[in-house]
Amino acid sequence: MAIPSSGNPAAAGGEPTGWTAAGHGAQAGAGLPLPRQRQAPPDGPRQDYLDAFAEDDDLFTFRRSASARPPDPYAAVTDWNTAPAPAVPSGPGDGAPPSGGPAQTGGGRGRTFTGIAAAAVTTVLAVVVAGQVADGPGGADAQAQSATDQVREVRDPASRGDDRETPAEASGAEQPTYEQKMERKYALGATFAGSGKFDAIPGIDKAPGRGQKITYRVDVEQGLGLDGELFAEAVQKTLNDNRSWAHNGARTFERVHSGRVDFVITLASPGTTADWCARSGLDTTVDNVSCDSAATERVMINAYRWAQGAETYGDRIHAYRQMLINHEIGHRLGHGHVTCDKDGDLAPVMQQQTKFVDHDGIDCRPNPWPYPKG
Template sequence: MPDPARDVRGGHPEQHEPGGGWGAGPYAAAAPRQPAAPQPRIAQTPPRIPGPRREFLEAFDEPEPRHGQDGPAAAPGGRATSTTAPGGPRPPGAPEAPGTGASGRGGSSAPDDVRDEAWERGGQDLPGGSGAFAGPAGRSGRPARADAPDGDGGDGDGGDDARGSGRVGRGRTLTGIAAAAVTTVLAVIVAGQVGDARQQSRAERAADASDRGADTASRSELRATPQTEPSRPAAEPPTYEQLMARQFPLDPAAKGVGAFTAVPGTDPAPGKGRKIRYRVDVEKGLALDGALFATAVQKTLNDDRSWAHGGAMTFERISTGMPDFVITLASPGTTGVWCAKSGLDTTIDNVSCDSASTDRVMINAYRWAQGAETFGPKAMHAYRQMLINHEVGHRLGHNHRICRTPGAPAPVMQQQTKSLEIDGVRCRPNPWVFPGG
């Protein structure tokens, strides 16, 4: 005859508990207990702590010993079969407690297939009014013992309790090991996936960079390389001699505002002769370099070929105080006005003058900028030297002179701006008082 306790489907009962894997089933009220005959109190076993779900332990549990080895035969699923009624041995003549039987699952008289079907439905009451799954006994699949504390159901004998406690400890250990193994495997898998994702991301970025580089290179090939001119050294400022050799644009009929400004700074007298102080003024708004003009005056007057020859005198430029005379660079119109103050007409040939009735020696800016035909454009430096020496010579008291020897250097006091030939005698242009040094 088959043992009902060993014919349970799946080898072990499903466990229904609050918050467990199967959830709390809609249990029916437990069948009323019949008062049992007074029994001597025995040592109560502590309440059983629900262990891990059987499906986690099934792969690790060793088969339980059969009846005749260490105890009663174990039913499939590791639950021993006992014919002892819950709550201890029944005294002789005492009535059997309701809901108990030889099956060990509450003693339901329902057939095995009906009980199994009810078991699979999650612990509904078995046919026949059995309350095998009601109350706290649902945690272990057994009915509650009448003398168990707090209504917890106990096993029929102490051997089953010992084996259950051992299985609980061992099951928890194995469950922890299994959980750790699963966690490790998951961590390895996730780490591998993350590493693969990073490698793929790096590969994609490298591919994108390569594509961009190739695209840039292809675009660079299409563009013409700009031709850069070789760097040239910074141009040095022109020297004094170079500036003095140049012509500057200026209108021969230009007329300025008639106001003047002194060129700042001083040039001390270089010689030991009689010191003559002078100031250099430039008409305001005149588009000529006043500093260049002042330098030319200082160099020319203190040259040994000029009026300072032999240490007779020395010239010093000042910008403040009382000078002996004022050399003034002015427009043709303004020059004419100041020369007229001394009875001189400079408008006919657009020439310069020494306005003796004033303190100004007037230098016509047009002649300073353009020169004269007698010297030509290639002798601008020499012409400017002659212009300074001639007009300052008038201030020093020298009158006009003419050339007497054909081909000789014209005297510096000759009106070389107008002509180099006088009375049929032609002379060479000459800027110096003592041309032979």
């Protein structure tokens, strides 16, 4: 089927700078439908939004909105209640006699054989995992991990970056906090292309405020090996922070798992992100960035960036993820790209901080928030 396009080419460098998708919108806190366009409204930006940056006069460009779009025809909510396939039954236990014969008694030779067998299994695992890692979501980046470390991941799921239950979880041991999980980087290849099929994260996160209520769904591409529930929690916490687009009660965000929504924030592989962004005339491949695919219902978050971050933020991966969410939702709310204009100032959240913080001889500071003063 034909895919609507904005008609605008992607900005040089792979991240959009112009937006023409149809939508509907309102000033923050007006109680009207969610803005989608990028033209400035007649009254200009909210004064309290500009006041968030004391030294900057023109931080964000507001855009006009148009009519509502039809629901996303590409949404694919799969059955998240499907039980996993049963484990393959194991063979006879150690030392079981063949054909019902008597079990051998323990001894030095038996222990020696057990040690040799264990070493052989470890070696085989190392060879198999090392040979297969290049084909999985980790891609070339995961190959930097030694075969021994990858065998450790097979034998100890606690070292993995996905959401499968670990022995520690099964035993009731203390689990990492939300903050600890958000401070970790996870393996995912820069060129990984996923299945293109999505699962909606189940459950509802009620809107905590009384401002203009915006509803959204969180979709995660199948096969990423990332914690989708962590991503959904991060989106809800970030958007409803007073430093974010819910500032001063202007908006309140509610996550649902089905029905009509204002947008679908989607965690997807670099390949799938590029496909969906191209439907809105945007090229995300040059710098492996994310986008608001404004001709569709989807705000695309590049899973490589979510997992690995960007050089501009270094090890501050938690703050980078907050910036990533706020930046792309900022586009969906009608904001265009702007830059820091004075040495030492915070970069506006709508600066392309994945690509650069300093520019044109001006030294800016990384900043994940639209209203950093809270």
